[in-house]
Amino acid sequence: MELEPTPPRSPLADLARNLGAGLRALLLWKAAPALRAGAAAWIALELLSLALDFGFDFARAGPDGRFMADALAGKLFHLPWLMLAVWAAARLAGRPEAWLRGVVGMAALWIWLSLLWNALALLPAEVWGELGDAVTLVWWAPAAWGLIASAVLLGEVFDAKPARRLGMLAIVGLCYLLPTAMLGTQMPLWVATQTDDDDAETARWQAARSEALIYRQPLLLTEAIARVEPGEAGRPELFLLAIAGHGAQDVFLREVDKVERLFAERFGTGGRSIVLANNPATVLERPLATVSAMEASLRALGERMNREEDVLFVFLTSHGAEDHRFDLSLWPWELEQLTPQRLGALLDAAGIRHRVILVSACYSGGFVGPLAGPDTLVMSAARADRSSHGCSHEADWTFFGRAFFDEALRETPSFTEAFARARAAVGTREAAEGLEPSEPQIAVGEAIKARLDAMVADWPRTLQAQQGGDAVRPADAATTSSPCSAARC
Template identity: 65%
Template structure:
């Protein structure tokens, strides 16, 4: 058993006889216990280490194995150790030794140096354990923390600096200005170099997921040169099939865009909306679908800004400016800076902004517009697109995420609530929006998700066009006269809503009583 004593400077010094070199595991347990005690600022813990070069080596090996274990827990046990990451993982060794030497150099004793080295190595193993435990916290927990997340993330490092300084001061009996010197050594020599080089590559490499052969073939097709030659004709053929509106009747046109190519949910949404609108609103000959998906690159036009521009130009030629209405449905991922994601690996595509979309619509001369943007932060599209002739709907606030965009899903949360549920019960787009907003809020609350708070802006002039549409659907399949009459009444009596980036405000129209 080791005994401790205080020298004349007040430092803790080990007084134990030398231990057998073969007692490696016992020394490891003893040193880890001393490291934990030092982390908890226990007074006698630093002097309880079993010092020596072998003890240090064993501690470093234990630290590496601990890191590998946590990496495997995060990424999966199916993987391998990457020897190439070992130099980065051992980058701290010379700095730890230099820090210990600077603190103990006045004593001119190798045992004092190794004692400081071993206790620091043991202490920082526990700091790494804390950091890894923090990293294992679920994503929902970090989302709830919001801006406070950074404080939790950096807390283990801050405590490591405090514990290292206190431990070294106790070992050396440092007082006064010497404590400031110990703190400087810990900060400038032990911590700063590692912060400067940043995170190191993990030793554990997770195995690459095995790709389904059919999925691999889809992506091979997406990057084939056939896409270059096939796409122009696909767009031309799709636009050539567009039928003009019927004179004297308000007709609905559909332009549906699936932006993000790596998740099939967006393709499924636009295809389902295409069928729904053809059956319920008679857009069978007046719809265009642009989709980024590896499985459709040789059968459907890609969703690019250029294809969107050309589609709007041809749709405008088929529409009657005064009578007809265009429904634009955009579904994809969205960014905090309100970029709508248009992407398909390996092609680099221009991203769509609210201002760019507004410019394309204006340049095409399309007046009567219904626009639904289903994406995170899509509320940022509302104000740039709003106007007297426009109904704009967004699946989320400008500063909120929407939900449900998993690869396996058939619909996003808002897409299902608006199209697959509400529009099967009503032919009023504004009424469908209100129903969808309620349904989405209920589902988000049930699943503990942050409310997306969908947004809407209804132009005064578009109301008359939407009422004309509803009246025209009185005799269409799938819509009873009572439903259509109710929808027409809903369009003319609903409050005018102006979407804001983070909220919406509504005022009553002048003719409402």
């Protein structure tokens, strides 16, 4: 009796069966019987994987973009490692003839894991922000599950004993997952076309990446230090060190610029101030805000001050972290972050006794305790466990910066009174905008309080002597500041 010829297998039917087997493997169900092995079946799975990656990249970038052929190498990087891992597992089980079946099964399984990863990448930034410290766990959970599912699948395909299945777990981890993880983030297959705004942003950061910065910065710091004039004996004077820490937002640069001008007008610090700023627009014009630059600046200020009479006002504005690290950052440079203990050590090493320190940042209350002392006034824009508000790129001031410097200090020369007014103003604004209260903090040493009170009483005479004209009274310097219409400015 003559047998009827077997109908040819449909490539699409084989692809569907292999995808179903991959899903079963992902769920740790029996998957091997459903696999359709073969070179064509494997190629179909890899082409589908590339198509899915392209689709997700297109969804992220939008239709206005271009195809990146250079990205193909990264997308196919896993292939030799996949073959190596399955070959090692097949040899361990003594089933080298089933190698291609194992490769097809692994390709089908990891398509589903790739889908899961791409779906996670599409989640809004707000969702990832709410995860907090769990972000890393959530992102790498599919890889951990894939490792287990791969060992189960290969053990089934090669009919391996339980002990050897544990070996397969190690093989997949070392020969497949580790090399592909070390590759890191891959270039997308489809990227958005660069707009005029993108070009402007690239140009904005060009100076920060330039070689000229390396050679220019030491000169800028030397010049800034050389401009500091020594204090006059017998006349208590105020010196200023202002720090703009975070380079990606202009609000911090604007604040230190305005504070420098305000203090020159109101407190006679012209010629006795140093401003350090991290901002791509000023890297070739002004010294960077680094711990090393702060150390050199404080040492120079300590040498020019009359240490038994003069007072240093240190103003720091930037982002802050929950572990109370003050952000000093400028892409692409890796800069040391500033802690309260490091700042205190720098001030002590410089021999600066009389200090006023204002830290405007989230969680800046963590600076108050470590820096407090009889000769120190410390103020912060927020409690140690609270965020401050207003650090938007477009703003002229942060909430606390506006309330303290631009409003309160234009009405009173007393730092403690200005703090009380600013704290109340910030609280009122936060309540009106439905924000969590930042609760600015203050610690006033007895010795510095008496010294500042005496300086406030003598400031009109001091300014008159410095400027060679009429004294500037608090009311003379008051100006009308326009209300901030933005929700965060």
